[in-house]
Amino acid sequence: MSETGGADPAPPTLHGPRADPRLVAAIVASALFMQNLDSSAVTTALPAMARDLAVEPARLGAAITSYLVALTVFIPVSGWVADRFGAKRVFMAAIAVFTLASLLCGRATGLPELIGARILQGIGGAMMVPVARLLLLRQVRKEEMLSAMAWLTMPAMIGPISGPPLGGFLTDAFGWRSVFLINLPIGLLGLVLVAWKIPRVEPTNPGPPDVVGLFLLGTALALFMFGLETIGRGVVPPGLPQAGLVLGLMFGWAALRHCRRVARPALDLALLRIPTFHQSVLAGSLFRIGAGTSPFLVPMLLQVGFGKSASEAGLVSFATALGALAMKPLARPVLRRWGFRRVLIGGALLAAAGVAAAAAFTPAWPLPLIFALLAIGGLFRSLQFTALNTLAFADVPPGRLSAATSFSGTVQQLAPALGVVLATTVLEASALLAGRHGLAVPDFAAAFLVAAAVVAASAPFFARLAPEAGEAVSGHGVAPAKRVPAE
Template identity: 35%
Template sequence: MGDTRRRGPDQRVVVAALFVATMFITIMDTTIVNVALPSIARDLGVAPDSIDEIVVSYLVSLAVVIPASGWLADRFGTRPVFLAALAIFTAASALCGLAESVPELVGFRILQGVGGGLLTPVGMAMLFGVFPPAERARAARILVVPTVIAPAVGPILGGVLTDQASWHWVFLVNIPIGIVAFVFGALFLADHRRPSTGGFDVVGFVLSASGFALILYALSVGPTRGWTSPLILTTAGVGVVATAATVWWELRRTHPLLVLRLFGNALFRNVSLTLGAMFMAFMAVLFLIPLLMQTVRGASATTSGLVIFPEAIGVLVASQISGRLYPTVGPRRLMMGGLAVIALSTLGLGLLGVDASLWAFRAVLFVFGFGAGLVMTPAQAAAFATISRADNAQASALFNALRQLAAAVGVALVTTALSLARPGETGGGAAAGDLGGIFQWGFYVAAAVAALGIAVAARVRDADAVATMGRPAA
């Protein structure tokens, strides 16, 4: 299998520590910058509505490199690719913190996305490579920490750093973590590669990277530019065509860049789609709450982040419970129950009045996070149950690409719902109560997405995931 055994600490401990540290800073980077955008605009002397490209450039850059991550890890080894990606991400974070203009910052954010786009799938492949199937539930509890807590911590940390220091620190904060993780990985991380990997599929890379990036761009910018904008229609249309061409091309390749046949695996496909539905609702709510708090309630960025944070506590509590229930209950019922909790709690957020106590929002968000934890642990434990170790890197690339796309779709759906529900221009601004009613529709859409996820989760067969449940197959 191409393993190279290195003396030192247990690789499960090494990989878990690296995964948590690096995934935390890369995933947090998708939310920590948002609260600093007004400060960046003022400091760099540009209009606040002209710097969304700082966020979008990072997301699109992630999308471009994720398809190549599996091939790179298989060909060059998980260790060198992971360390190179970490070095790129850390160096780019430093450059972002030193940027003196918007074009410089956008360029460095693109470089940062290259590192982040490789770190996430390669890190996941390493994690599932060192944890055997019977211990996947334990590995999934590790995955939950950065995946769900980082987006909630980002707004709080971003607000504090911006208010107490400067916007530069939302990027510079990554440097000490990145350096320590790199040194630790260079000393103790073992390598894995699959030497039988074919040559690099240039056509597949161009098609998949273009399609994924253009679709993600359209989803990110469409709600604000307008879905009928020629730019959005063109990018979305070309993105869909490129994605369709990717499927046609890759299914005919002996050594494809993206092993799309893995979606023929019923367990991997259904669990990935279930987790995708969960992430659509999850990221939609994390987008709506700060916006509601700051535009309707007039709360600060820090306060908005603190309102969200009970969600992270709910995830941690549920991940421990679901991890213990998983061997006996199995993934299907846990995921269905978790999505039901998400749907009901999201509906509850929509029914809360604009002037409701912040503690009421925190309580409902705790329940919301609890539902997410019930979904994430069994989903991430079961998804790779019938995937061979040789296909771990490729499956991780597909898994993360789908998750990234789901997050963008979720935000785009609720943003569009807000724009459709907004009163027409009749002169004068909308009252707080009117704005609260607009936000209700965003929460209702997110709840509907979670409810649809229940139907997908019902298609998961516990028997297929038995290898991860600590029981012998029937």
């Protein structure tokens, strides 16, 4: 039975033998790494793109904004599409669309052509991310979910960190078009591996889509993301970003009202009645907003505040990715030992301390010490992301996984954008209060402290979880319950 009292939809069936969940996780993670790497590497190539296309660098911000808006708008429909046409088929189509769009981006000769190709890329990415998670969840048992999610979390951690230095290297060595063309071999390899190793998931009949809800939700997300990505950048006329934010909130309110009233909504709000999903998505968003400031603030601090080169800043920032890699084999034993509730509370506080520590960075600090502290911070953030991504689906019935992946994917896409807005707002406010026209090290310190407070604010919400939350997935507390007392 569902949380609303009705029967849950029947889950799609697998066609063929069940694949090794670690292999499935590695294959889908490689496709997600391509998507995450591309979205972060492009920012490094923007100056070279502007020179080659003969446009102002500020105008090229539209190439990033258009991608993010398309990505966010099409995520809500991904679950319905996966159920209707089959998750494996949709995932392969998403990889193909993303790869083709990358080719078109690499061959663009003008800004309109580039923006059109980036929108197509966003559509492919929107189907790729949540459907990849859905495809994995269809293959794994609860006791395997934690290990699989640890693999799936890697692209989200490593892609944004490794993207800027790799983008800079490719741009300097082969030109900005190589940033997009590098996706071609990765995409083709991904298609072959998915077709070869991942069993087919039979499509189902999910019923007609909630067209009104998708329109309201898509419009709300498009306007809101447009406002977030353009505010304060001078790329559009004054007032338009603020209008986008206000209209986005209005359409979002209308979308939520609509989704509460229909039987099969575009956004299944009844999922929030599942405590583990509720805390993972909503309290997890608070954590992601605060943690999402670091990939933006650290490279800027090293370049603007310390005068380091872009390559130096990229290499130091990569410490976070190394910390994330170090956590992958540790996540399962840590969660088995302490359980989701205690790990999420402690992880939020430790991650907050790591973000706050960056406020003490000065040009006098040796780079190896900064590198070490960033690596430790990346370790705790990786543990938190793995726990959140796993707990979100621990108690979701199989028939509602499609709706859950769409819901969580939509929310997760907004959080990093809100983190960047938070960081830029604090930076500008700090400089304004100090009477400075440019940014200085104290402004970054203020931004890190505010971000740390936001991360720490998620801990009380995680404390509302039951001590046994997600124990079927983590294994925490399960073994003692199975023991039979001796006579």
